[in-house]
Amino acid sequence: xxxxxxxxxxxxxxxxxxxxxxxxxxxxxxxxxxxxxxxxxxxxxxxxxxxxxxxxxxxxxxxxxxxxxxxxxxxxxxxxxxxxxxxxxxxxxxxxxxxxxxxxxxxxxxxxxxxxxxxxxxxxxxxxxxxxxxxxxxxxxxxxxxxxxxxxxxxxxxxxxxxxxxxxxxxxxxxxxxxxxxxxxxxxxxxxxxxxxxxxxxxxxxxxxxxxxxxxxxxxxxxxxxxxxxxxxxxxxxxxxxxxxxxxxxxxxxxxxxxxxxxxxxxxxxxxxxxxxxxxxxxxxxxxxxxxxxxxxxxxxxxxxxxxxxxxxxxxxxxxxxxx
Amino acid sequence: xxxxxxxxxxxxxxxxxxxxxxxxxxxxxxxxxxxxxxxxxxxxxxxxxxxxxxxxxxxxxxxxxxxxxxxxxxxxxxxxxxxxxxxxxxxxxxxxxxxxxxxxxxxxxxxxxxxxxxxxxxxxxxxxxxxxxxxxxxxxxxxxxxxxxxxxxxxxxxxxxxxxxxxxxxxxxxxxxxxxxxxxxxxxxxxxxxxxxxxxxxxxxxxxxxxxxxxxxxxxxxxxxxxxxxxxxxxxxxxxxxxxxxxxxxxxxxxxxxxxxxxxxxxxxxxxxxxxxxxxxxxxxxxxxxxxxxxxxxxxxxxxxxxxxxxxxxxxxxxxxxxxxxxxxxxxxxxxxxxxxxxxxxxxxxxxxxxxxxxxxxxxxxxxxxxxxxxxxxxxxxxxxxxxxxxxxxxxx
Numbered sequence: 001x002x003x004x005x006x007x008x009x010x011x012x013x014x015x016x017x018x019x020x021x022x023x024x025x026x027x028x029x030x031x032x033x034x035x036x037x038x039x040x041x042x043x044x045x046x047x048x049x050x051x052x053x054x055x056x057x058x059x060x061x062x063x064x065x066x067x068x069x070x071x072x073x074x075x076x077x078x079x080x081x082x083x084x085x086x087x088x089x090x091x092x093x094x095x096x097x098x099x100x101x102x103x104x105x106x107x108x109x110x111x112x113x114x115x116x117x118x119x120x121x122x123x124x125x126x127x128x129x130x131x132x133x134x135x136x137x138x139x140x141x142x143x144x145x146x147x148x149x150x151x152x153x154x155x156x157x158x159x160x161x162x163x164x165x166x167x168x169x170x171x172x173x174x175x176x177x178x179x180x181x182x183x184x185x186x187x188x189x190x191x192x193x194x195x196x197x198x199x200x201x202x203x204x205x206x207x208x209x210x211x212x213x214x215x216x217x218x219x220x221x222x223x224x225x226x227x228x229x230x231x232x233x234x235x236x237x238x239x240x241x242x243x244x245x246x247x248x249x250x251x252x253x254x255x256x257x258x259x260x261x262x263x264x265x266x267x268x269x270x271x272x273x274x275x276x277x278x279x280x281x282x283x284x285x286x287x288x289x290x291x292x293x294x295x296x297x298x299x300x301x302x303x304x305x306x307x308x309x310x311x312x313x314x315x316x317x318x319x320x321x322x323x324x
Numbered sequence: 325x326x327x328x329x330x331x332x333x334x335x336x337x338x339x340x341x342x343x344x345x346x347x348x349x350x351x352x353x354x355x356x357x358x359x360x361x362x363x364x365x366x367x368x369x370x371x372x373x374x375x376x377x378x379x380x381x382x383x384x385x386x387x388x389x390x391x392x393x394x395x396x397x398x399x400x401x402x403x404x405x406x407x408x409x410x411x412x413x414x415x416x417x418x419x420x421x422x423x424x425x426x427x428x429x430x431x432x433x434x435x436x437x438x439x440x441x442x443x444x445x446x447x448x449x450x451x452x453x454x455x456x457x458x459x460x461x462x463x464x465x466x467x468x469x470x471x472x473x474x475x476x477x478x479x480x481x482x483x484x485x486x487x488x489x490x491x492x493x494x495x496x497x498x499x500x501x502x503x504x505x506x507x508x509x510x511x512x513x514x515x516x517x518x519x520x521x522x523x524x525x526x527x528x529x530x531x532x533x534x535x536x537x538x539x540x541x542x543x544x545x546x547x548x549x550x551x552x553x554x555x556x557x558x559x560x561x562x563x564x565x566x567x568x569x570x571x572x573x574x575x576x577x578x579x580x581x582x583x584x585x586x587x588x589x590x591x592x593x594x595x596x597x598x599x600x601x602x603x604x605x606x607x608x609x610x611x612x613x614x615x616x617x618x619x620x621x622x623x624x625x626x627x628x629x630x631x632x633x634x635x636x637x638x639x640x641x642x643x644x645x646x647x648x649x650x651x652x653x654x655x656x657x658x659x660x661x662x663x664x665x666x667x668x669x670x671x672x673x674x675x676x677x678x679x680x681x682x683x684x685x686x687x688x689x690x691x692x693x694x695x696x697x698x699x700x701x702x703x704x705x706x707x708x709x710x711x712x713x714x715x716x717x718x719x720x721x
Contacts, residue, residue, distance in 0.1 A: 159398075
């Protein structure tokens with residue numbers, strides 16, 4: 001363990017040595033094969049540094065107070081907690097075997113983690129870093145989302161083609177919701193009423209009503225010149241007002257803008273290879289799209305629905321978080 | 325029966341593996357579908373010397389291991405649908421025994437048979453029953469063409485699919501001049517013809533086709549010595565040596581022993597496969613690791629076919645949890661399966677073959693996938709691998 005420290009310190013130092021232009025904000029990009037995050041200046045759209053982290057970093061989220069970045073690492077079986085002011089790792093939290101994605105309870109006290117290898121949802125106390133519970137779910141769980149009231153956790157199983165609804169109080173699966181093939185990630189409407197889940201091998205998004213846990217609609221994606229088998233939606237995010245959703249279409253190399261009310265695709269924007277993780281900036285003027293097979297990130301101007309720039313990041317990039 | 329050859333010796337001639345499903349939700353009185361797996365007794369493919377050689381594309385262990393993994397990972401989906409799956413394993417010594425076991429399983433209420441048997445045995449099983457037969461052991465094109473049957477579904481790729489995948493890779497690399505070396509067994513001769521057809525289909529140039537023989541006899545050195553077999557003076561220059569060797573021992577020793585510094589492809593060097601434990605995309609490492617956990621070996625191509633048979637059984641039971649048999653069988657034939665190769669895969673209506681991407685690997689990495697980029701098809705690029713509908717090679721379906 002010790003012999004890694006010098007390298008870690010050096011990378012951090014290098015990152016910190018870059019100018020103060022960072023005040024405008026940064027995009028943090030995790031890359032599965034680099035054990036590091038790539039930092040992109042939101043103003044210049046240039047890579048300004050890298051930050052060493054735990055092994056095989058994948059899903060990332062900000063802590064509820066916005067002061068820390070939590071990075072789930074599949075091969076370290078840990079989360080790295082990075083203080084955003086100093087850009088230093090402040091602690092590591094055990095997340096169980098092969099953690100992929102997670103969500104944080106509304107009170108910021110609990111992490112819910114999908115353990116890809118075990119087919120389990122781990123419940124971790126954020127303050128103590130202790131594993132407080134585990135719920136068995138279908139194999140290869142991925143997307144995790146906590147309901148707005150914090151009472152239910154939703155988790156996808158890529159193998160079982162199900163979304164499990166887990167009751168937090170009893171730590172039990174209460175509903176298995178059949179969705180499309182290989183469900184991956186979630187977005188929740190701001191009112192908490194609709195849960196959108198991307199189906200990677202079904203070229204679709206299933207809309208789940210959180211009131212009765214039924215699938216109320218399935219939104220299919222189509223793209224001129226692409227077969228439905230090449231449309232593999234994974235990443236998804238929504239605007240703060242809940243009017244627009246952004247869905248990365250995977251191997252179709254496009255991002256779809258979807259009108260939430262009518263559930264219709266309004267724009268399709270060409271990005272890089274296997275468009276994957278997506279995130280909006282605070283003003284929601286730019287969409288950041290991680291391209292898993294071309295090792296880069298595309299910045300899309302939301303108003304004109306056009307790619308502005310593509311920036312080379314790490315090897316096999318996974319997700320992006322915007323910090324302003 | 326000689327002891328010790330097979331890896332897990334199950335108690336008795338016949339054993340039933342019951343599946344306890346974790347019942348957190350869903351009705352307890354679930355419908356149970358039974359599947360019967362027929363495997364050869366004293367399977368020569370699983371002899372220790374063969375397993376040790378670990379030739380790419382050859383079985384690495386019993387089919388039942390990966391089939392069990394698929395059923396175990398289907399538990400929560402089955403549970404949610406209110407269905408159960410039970411697996412029974414039967415060892416058979418010859419085609420007649422296979423036929424007998426199949427008839428017995430049908431009478432005892434099996435919903436489907438899974439066969440890891442040679443082609444002739446598979447055919448004997450298919451003709452003895454009306455049940456769906458999921459073939460994981462026989463890659464022979466005859467079972468997809470002249471000897472095709474309405475009730476047979478093929479999980480692993482046919483020989484022609486593998487040859488097409490390799491030919492496409494050579495086209496993509498522009499390695500167009502092929503020296504073909506073919507072994508002496510009947511399987512080699514049949515597969516050599518399949519390779520030649522693929523070479524022709526993709527307009528590669530066959531510079532020479534030679535027989536080889538595994539031998540240390542100096543009088544046969546022209547047939548046995550890689551350096552002599554690959555002399556360019558006799559054949560003209562070539563870009564690759566395509567070796568057809570169903571046994572695998574000669575092919576394993578061919579790379580780096582050629583007269584010219586050229587890659588070996590086919591059954592040695594770069595091999596077209598249904599699966600490789602080195603595949604990194606689409607959740608593949610998780611699938612491979614699940615078999616490591618369950619059976620102590622990484623998932624190979626043959627394991628993948630067995631795993632997919634289990635996935636197909638799960639898919640049918642989830643789609644038609646209450647039956648009846650006809651509905652369940654229709655759901656099986658129409659299943660869209662996720663085999664962690666990045667696309668949903670279905671059975672071809674015209675020959676029962678599971679359409680699927682193939683991986684090209686030397687055992688160290690996945691070098692390429694097929695269909696190769698730029699190889700086009702009017703409907704589905706996956707149908708560029710193997711016999712396509714308009715060829716009408718299967719007349720029984």
